[in-house]
Amino acid sequence: MVEARYEVAVVGLGAMGAATLYQLAKRGVTTVGIDRLAPPHDQGSSHGDTRITRRAVGEGDAYIPLVANSHQIWREIEGELGVSLFEQCGLLVMTSSETPTSHHGMADFTQNTIRLAERYGIEHEVLDATQIRHRFPQFSPVIDSAIGYFEPGGGYVRPERCIDAQLTLAKRYGAEIITNRTVTGLRSVNGAAVVSMDGGEIVADKVIVCAGMWSAELLGAPFDRLLKVCRQNLYWFKLAEPSIFPDPSPAFILSHGPTDQDICYGFPPLAGEGSVKIATEQFRVPTTPEELWRHVEPHECRTMFDTQVAGKIAGVLPEAVKTSVCTYTLTPDFGFIIDRHPMIDNVVVVSACSGHGFKHSAGIGEALAQQHVDGTSQTDLSAFSLSRFSAESR
Numbered sequence: 001m002v003e004a005r006y007e008v009a010v011v012g013l014g015a016m017g018a019a020t021l022y023q024l025a026k027r028g029v030t031t032v033g034i035d036r037l038a039p040p041h042d043q044g045s046s047h048g049d050t051r052i053t054r055r056a057v058g059e060g061d062a063y064i065p066l067v068a069n070s071h072q073i074w075r076e077i078e079g080e081l082g083v084s085l086f087e088q089c090g091l092l093v094m095t096s097s098e099t100p101t102s103h104h105g106m107a108d109f110t111q112n113t114i115r116l117a118e119r120y121g122i123e124h125e126v127l128d129a130t131q132i133r134h135r136f137p138q139f140s141p142v143i144d145s146a147i148g149y150f151e152p153g154g155g156y157v158r159p160e161r162c163i164d165a166q167l168t169l170a171k172r173y174g175a176e177i178i179t180n181r182t183v184t185g186l187r188s189v190n191g192a193a194v195v196s197m198d199g200g201e202i203v204a205d206k207v208i209v210c211a212g213m214w215s216a217e218l219l220g221a222p223f224d225r226l227l228k229v230c231r232q233n234l235y236w237f238k239l240a241e242p243s244i245f246p247d248p249s250p251a252f253i254l255s256h257g258p259t260d261q262d263i264c265y266g267f268p269p270l271a272g273e274g275s276v277k278i279a280t281e282q283f284r285v286p287t288t289p290e291e292l293w294r295h296v297e298p299h300e301c302r303t304m305f306d307t308q309v310a311g312k313i314a315g316v317l318p319e320a321v322k323t324s325v326c327t328y329t330l331t332p333d334f335g336f337i338i339d340r341h342p343m344i345d346n347v348v349v350v351s352a353c354s355g356h357g358f359k360h361s362a363g364i365g366e367a368l369a370q371q372h373v374d375g376t377s378q379t380d381l382s383a384f385s386l387s388r389f390s391a392e393s394r
Contacts, residue, residue: 006032006176008372009195009204011183011218013039013167014046015159015358016350017210019073019365022166025173027373032202033175034195036182036214039167040160044212045327046358047159048234050267050277052251053359054091054154056117056124058109059334062383063356064120069363069379074157077165085162089268090250091154094132096142096312101255103263104334104356110255113149125150138244138314139254156251156267159358166365183211183218188345208348208368209341213289213327215351221343226389227352228330231287233296235304236275236322244315245269245276256312264308275321280308281355283330296323328355331389338364338384 010021013035021033037043053071057063074086093113095101100108117124127148133140142148171177178197185196186207193207211218216227239245249268256262266278287293301320309316331337334354341347350364357364367377 004032005192005203006030007205009034009193009202009207010210011195011207012210012212012214013177014044014163014210014212015361016353016364017208018163018166018170019361020208020210020350020368021175021177021365022170022173023365023369024372025170025175027369028174029369029372031175032178032204033167033170034178034181034183034197036180038179040163042324042326045329045353046163046212048277048324048326049158049160049270050156050251051159051358052091052154052253052265052267053086053157054151055122056113056120056149056151057356057359058093058106058113058116059104059356060106060383061116061119062380063360064116065379066360066363066367069366070360071153073362073366074162077169081165081168083161083165084158085165086157087155088153089155089248091151092132092136092139092250092252093149094139094142094146094252095255096146097255097257097262098143098145099258101258101260101263103255103260104354109253109263110147110149117149117151122151123153136246136249138249139252140314141312150250154251157358162362166362186218186344186347188347191346193344193346204346206346206348206372208350210350212351213292213329215329215349217289219341219349222386222389223337223349223351226331226337228286229288229292230283230285230328230330231292232279232281232326232328232355233300233304234277234279234324234326235296235301235320236273236277237305237309238275238317238319238321239269239315240317241315242269242274254312264312266313276316278304278309278313278316280304281328283328287327292325292327294325296320296325328353330354333388335388336384337386338368338381339386342386
């Protein structure tokens with residue numbers, strides 16, 4: 001049974017999908033958003049209370065305009081809805097290691113962040129170990145050769161609030177939202193795209209797929225070979241000395257060894273919680289949506305504290321008062337994929353954010369809407385094309 005026809009259907013309403021649906025609806029596009037659950041939810045990649053954002057993005061030049069546009073969009077939404085989405089508490093990126101730390105494909109993540117800030121005129125300070133310890137005593141354990149990048153315009157966004165706000169506005173501008181329906185297939189028919197769901201089908205001139213960890217199974221080749229899903233744990237550790245965290249404290253990324261396992265990130269304590277969120281990333285053990293273990297075990301909490309917190313961040317106890325699990329959907333080079341599906345006409349893929357997508361999501365949604373309405377986007381998305389992968393990997 002064909003339920004309806006739209007100009008654009010957006011599959012998946014997490015970070016990218018919610019932003020895209022909102023921006024399309026705002027421009028008067030007849031659109032529908034579909035999600036297998038009821039977003040915002042905690043079953044995918046777009047949850048966890050806080051997500052780091054900054055304008056100097058160590059992953060590379062292509063991301064700089066996207067995050068700047070996202071900051072502006074979140075401020076506009078805050079004004080329209082009267083909600084708080086973006087906390088500009090500053091962002092501190094540090095290397096406390098005798099060797100540079102490789103992260104998200106960059107050999108020296110901190111130095112690359114500094115270079116990008118200098119290249120694009122982004123306000124920042126470069127701090128030595130003495131300055132880091134003086135201004136941010138929670139990081140007093142950094143080694144004497146430590147270097148820090150502080151961006152006062154950075155901070156964190158509230159992912160669940162951002163998604164909810166954009167979906168609220170999308171509906172206000174006329175978008176239809178279908179929740180608790182699983183998309184089971186996509187096909188091209190007579191110049192349109194058909195979206196099959198449990199219980200029916202819809203037809204759209206274009207489908208934009210933002211399905212996160214469910215993308216590979218839904219999209220098929222070549223995405224089933226390119227995309228890898230990795231389980232990620234989030235921890236909220238009890239504070240031993242809340243006063244050691246100055247007000248305001250920055251969000252942070254702390255590198256303390258040569259590999260991507262020697263890095264953690266975190267946030268300032270939120271009022272009334274008595275804890276601090278600290279997490280790390282792992283890219284080695286893959287999973288699937290069906291196999292994903294959604295509980296954090298006690299031994300994982302102990303390992304996290306011993307390897308990423310003890311002797312590196314002061315004022316924190318090994319007691320995890322809260323934990324959560326999310327997923328990263330990764331590409332081989334840690335970059336995004338934003339491109340047409342090579343096998344199914346009228347389908348655009350926006351996925352594989354590789355663990356650093358939320359800060360860019362509002363800007364990506366805007367660029368996709370511009371691309372649909374105007375035929376081109378004001379932001380260059382060519383760096384995220386499938387063409388960068390070899391034919392063998394595709």
